[in-house]
Structures are given as C-alpha cells and as structure tokens.
Amino acid sequence: MDVLKQKPIDYFHVFKWKNKYFLFDRSTHSLFQTQEEIFLDYTSNEWTPNLLDLIEEGQKQGYFKLQNSLLPFDDHRCIKSLCLMVTRNCNFRCRYCFETSQPLGDNITKNMTVETAKQAIDWLIQQGKDRKQLEIDFFGGEPLLFFPLVKEAVLYARAQEKDSGKHFLMSITSNAYLLSPEMADFFQEHHVSVIFSLDGSQKINDQFRVDAQGHGTYDQSIKHILSSIPKLSTGYYVRGTYTHQSLHFCQEIQHLYSRGIKQISFEPVATLMSELAIQESDLPIIRQEYEKLADWLLFQTKKDPDLHFYHFELDLEKTICYEKLNTGCGAGVEYLSLSPDEKLYPCHQFDGRKEFCLGDLESKELDSELKELFKQKTLASSREECRNCWAKTLCGGGCLANNFVMNNSINSSYKTGCQIQQLRLEAALYFQGMKKLG
C-alpha cells in the first residue's frame, strides 16, 4: 500500500481533550469523534491494523488524501495591506511591549504626517494591482494620540474608493485611554474596526500595562471601552496578552465578559524577557486554561451567542483555499508596515529594524533580495518544522516576527509558540466538535 510509505500524521491528527477523542482530517479539514484505541495507535505514529482499516475506508469516502506540496503554485501575491505606524510615542509603558524593546535611538522621526498617510494610501492603491480589498491598520505607539491624522486618513481612503474601484477594510489598535464617544462614533460611521488592548482584571492588567508614571491604566481604559461598545456594535475586539506571570487567562476572559465585553482575543506574549517569556514548563497550565475556557465557552455561548473568543472561531465548513492556508503570514509580501519616517518594513513587529527595511514610498523598487526572502519564508512549507506539522493548514506557518524575536532568525519556528498554537487549535477543534454534539 502507498500509505505505508507515509506516517499516519501525514494524513490525520488524533487527539484527546477532556476524555474525548477526536480525529482531524488534514486533507478536507473534517473533524471526527473517535475512540481510545485509535488514539493509542496513533500516538505510536506507526501503522496498525486499526489505522490501516480506517484510512482504507476513509479514502473510499473522499477523506485522508495525502496533501500535495504547494509548489509550484501561481504566486501572484502583491502588497494589499498596510500598517500605518502613526506614531512611535505612547502614553503607556507596557512591560512586554515589542515597540519599546527596540533600540531606535532619540533621533528618529516619531510621528507620521497627514501627507505621508495620504501618500501611503495612494501607494497602496497602486501596489494592490487587481485586488479589490485593501487593508489599512492604524497602529503605534498609541494612534489615538494623533486622532486628527487618523480621521483625515480614513476619510481620504474612503474618498478614493469610488475612483480606484478598491474597498478599504480598516482597523485601529488602541489602549482606549484617550478614546472619546466622538471617536467611537467616527469609527462606527466609517466602518473602522477597533482592537482594544486590555489584559483582563485590574490586578493583572495593571501589573503589565502602566502609564508613563507607572500607574495602572485599567480604570480609564475599561471605562472608555465599555462606553464605546454600544456605539461600535460588533466592530470591536478586546485583545489581551498572557505571560509567564499571568498564565491563568481563562479567569481574565471571564472577567472581561462579566464587564460586558463579548468579543475577546487573548495571545501569549513573545518576548525574551526571562521573567515574562512563556516557558515550556508553562504548557501544562496553558493547556488547562484552554480546557477551562473551552468548557466555559460551550456553556456560556448557549445562553449568549454574541460571546466570541476569536481563536476558537474556526470555520471548517467554509474554509479558505489551500494556497492561502499555506501562505498565512503576509509579512513582506502582502503586508507591509510604514514607519513615521516613510520607511517600509515587512510588518509592524519589524518596525525600526534597519536590516529589514525594504525601502520607502519613493523607492522605485523595494529591496528585491529581502522581498524574495519573505516570499519564500512565508510559505509554510519553507520550514522543516511546518512541513510535517498536522496544524500547518490551520496555523498557516506561524509568525515570522515571533520567530525573529525568539530565535533571532526568521528561518526557524519559535518552538514554544508552535506548541501553544497546537494546543489552542486542538482546543478550538474540541470546542467546534462539542458544539456539534450539542
């Protein structure tokens, strides 16, 4: 049999979650419930009579095909997405911030001008070739320090839509400290999605997210977030970060929900700071947290379908195409970040790193060597760790910036990050599977 040349994991992934067993078919993204004996056979990663029966029967029904290598494929990716680093100034001094961890020096330009923002929008329209949907994110620092610029840029982008035939999807990432009702009204009216950063309860949030004087920021941020939510309707997410010192994120998510926040995303920190960095020994706790969270969400979403945890929102029945699933990270290829001094970087997390500067808005050609490097490295199959990973087409190959931060190289995956991603994806599959079971 041809299948004997491969391993079971090349076809499917079997996992146990809360005393239930699941099988995920890599070729169709189908999810099955299965039995302990299949799980035990699978953990050996060798073919057993049980697994051979399973694959023979499944293949007859259209499942468990071996995924072809993506290459060659028609790689017509172009820049369609731009992060505008409105300012490198921030009113917060978050302990884990990647922006403040880089030695940018005092002589850098810290604030973008309106002219640069408008020039960037025109540039993006040109770069976007035949793409209809273009994306702009206002980022920083804290972009609301320069709300008039954001406002003018949003209006300018909307004004260009008709003539250019493009549609802009726009978002802003903010700590909400300066958010006013008028700003929230503006974002709703012009369909700008808002991503608020907040790490949960006052105790945890204020441990990490402090202002320039070192004071906690929870009270002011949550007050503004809560007052804007009725205006923003579904156009917002609250995004938290968990660290080695704040691993119990389930209770933080429950806290946010208890305050009336229903669209929540929570990410592990990626930092080299030893006291905050997630360690491999943290993984059992992180698993327990995702278990608790999945069960709580299963219970709570029955009563409140408006509650959403971003990372569990897998849509296996309407999945995106195979090519996109294998080229997830857009950095340097579809997505660039523009600094206040008009320099272009592969993404917001590479901002200010000279070795990754691709050029500027005036450049006739961006750095072709760097562009090619990112074109290759954003293929999930470019890394050995991804090629054989069951989660490859759910994860998309991970985050090149996190690889760089943690390994000082974009060439190898950040191992603990991958382990967390796999745990989170299993939890998401469990959540989706259990929802079907009712």
Next chain:
Amino acid sequence: MKKITILIKGSLSQEKKHSNCRECQTPCKSACKTSCTVGNQHCEQQQEKPNEWMF
C-alpha cells in the same frame, strides 16, 4: 465508518474554484495582531455580502 463518527464535514479541497484570489484578509491584520492564524479567516468568495469589518 467504523471507529469514527463525523462531526464536521470540512470544505478544504486542493481543487477548489476561485482558489488563490487573495482577496481574503491578511491574518496578521486580525484581532490577534501578533501571531498569524489562517483557520479562522473567511473566504471572500463564499461571503454572502462584502466584508465591512476586518478581524
């Protein structure tokens, strides 16, 4: 099938129509912001109406 019961029939296919149109959202522009995931991105070709919000 023996020993497995289907819960969700996935729609992934390597021969999908409209493949690779690249109109869908760039993952790092999403609500996670610092790590890409593609499993929860939506295909623009399968949306009933154009996307207005970016997450």
